[in-house]
Amino acid sequence: MTELADVAVIGAGVVGLGVARALARAGREVFVLESERFVGFHASSRNSEVIHAGIYYPPGSLKARLCVEGKRALYGYCTEQGVAHARIGKLIVATSEEEVPALGRLKANADASGVTDLVVLSQAEVRELEPEVSCVRGLFSPSTGIIDSHALMAALRRDAEAAGAQIALATPVLSGRVCPEGIELVAGLGEPFTARFRLVVNCAGPWAQKVARRIEGVPPACVPPQHFAKGHYFVMAGRVPFRHLVYPVPVPGGLGTHLTLDLAGQARFGPDVQWTDRVEYSFDESRAPAFYQAIRRYYPGLPDGALAPGFTGVRAKIAPAGAPAPDFQIQGPADHGVPGLVNLYGIESPGLTSVLALAEHVRRVAGC
Numbered sequence: 001m002t003e004l005a006d007v008a009v010i011g012a013g014v015v016g017l018g019v020a021r022a023l024a025r026a027g028r029e030v031f032v033l034e035s036e037r038f039v040g041f042h043a044s045s046r047n048s049e050v051i052h053a054g055i056y057y058p059p060g061s062l063k064a065r066l067c068v069e070g071k072r073a074l075y076g077y078c079t080e081q082g083v084a085h086a087r088i089g090k091l092i093v094a095t096s097e098e099e100v101p102a103l104g105r106l107k108a109n110a111d112a113s114g115v116t117d118l119v120v121l122s123q124a125e126v127r128e129l130e131p132e133v134s135c136v137r138g139l140f141s142p143s144t145g146i147i148d149s150h151a152l153m154a155a156l157r158r159d160a161e162a163a164g165a166q167i168a169l170a171t172p173v174l175s176g177r178v179c180p181e182g183i184e185l186v187a188g189l190g191e192p193f194t195a196r197f198r199l200v201v202n203c204a205g206p207w208a209q210k211v212a213r214r215i216e217g218v219p220p221a222c223v224p225p226q227h228f229a230k231g232h233y234f235v236m237a238g239r240v241p242f243r244h245l246v247y248p249v250p251v252p253g254g255l256g257t258h259l260t261l262d263l264a265g266q267a268r269f270g271p272d273v274q275w276t277d278r279v280e281y282s283f284d285e286s287r288a289p290a291f292y293q294a295i296r297r298y299y300p301g302l303p304d305g306a307l308a309p310g311f312t313g314v315r316a317k318i319a320p321a322g323a324p325a326p327d328f329q330i331q332g333p334a335d336h337g338v339p340g341l342v343n344l345y346g347i348e349s350p351g352l353t354s355v356l357a358l359a360e361h362v363r364r365v366a367g368c
Contacts, residue, residue, distance in 0.1 A: 011034060011208075014152065015203050016034070017039060017157050018156050021163065039157060040150070043206065047349070048233075049260070053115050055113075057113065057350070058109075059109065060113075066357040070355060070356050071354075077356060078147065078152070085147040085263075087144075089142045092247045093126065093248060094137045119139070125138070130242055130244060146261060148263055152352075152355075174186045178217025183196065209345065210226070218338055219336055224318040225319070227319065227321075228278065228314050230280075233312065234270060234310050237308060246259040248297065257295055259299070269307065270310070318345050342366050
């Protein structure tokens with residue numbers, strides 16, 4: 001008979017590492033199974049590295065609650081652990097009078113979610129903050145920041161391992177089945193092993209649905225659809241004349257082509273949204289003209305030829321193009337009827353910001 005182990009966390013992205021840390025610190029014996037040879041190889045390493053304030057999400061949703069809670073916890077954790085970050089603030093700008101009402105709606109939404117520090121700015125006040133930004137009015141978020149996502153993952157991994165968690169890289173989950181005494185998983189390359197676990201937490205990100213479907217006994221009707229949205233980021237060489245993040249008013253399907261800064265001061269513009277049927281990271285340079293057009297609405301001084309290809313990322317979506325953005329789905333036994341299983345679906349932005357609060361939520365759903 002296969003020996004019964006305690007906890008398997010599937011996936012070692014930022015969320016999987018955060019969950020492993022929370023469960024290990026709660027006294028559970030945790031094994032992390034990661035299909036890649038590195039932690040955080042996919043979405044956790046291919047994003048804007050922004051600490052979000054919690055402005056955009058429906059009040060009361062998991063995204064709103066966990067973002068606001070997670071932001072506070074993350075700033076404290078970064079300070080405590082020496083993770084590089086900066087609370088530099090963000091401007092959301094209306095570039096026409098027609099867009100001004102959207103700023104009011106964003107502020108009301110943020111207020112309802114507990115984000116009460118947003119400041120409405122006139123055109124002149126925006127100019128004082130960012131002379132190169134062109135707009136008619138702005139909204140300033142002082143609690144938005146940036147973070148070194150790799151350093152964050154290193155700290156979460158260090159904490160998890162210090163609490164006894166073990167991380168197995170290059171160990172994909174190949175199949176599984178629900179058993180009376182736990183969940184049996186077959187994992188590994190070359191000579192796969194079989195193990196049974198009292199608790200399995202599926203944090204496989206873009207592959208969470210695929211992993212769930214590989215576990216015999218998980219009701220298919222409980223597994224949401226799987227969609228992928230690819231985003232391109234262009235970069236600008238050298239330092240740019242900005243000290244804050246700059247976002248346009250949101251557009252259907254995303255937050256628009258915005259300007260973010262990394263901790264070295266380099267500018268990233270993006271992401272755009274390209275719906276796709278798979279996870280791949282090729283870069284389409286022909287998208288540059290659309291970037292110039294979008295960016296020049298709020299940064300008309302962007303020089304010709306200033307943008308260079310940066311990188312791409314892929315977001316895990318559970319709703320198709322054109323549909324309203326759904327909430328995080330964190331399914332426990334009460335949702336799918338399988339004891340000892342928690343599935344996380346659609347954990348895109350603000351997953352990185354929310355990681356510590358999200359991990360605690362998963363711990364409670366798992367009954368730990």
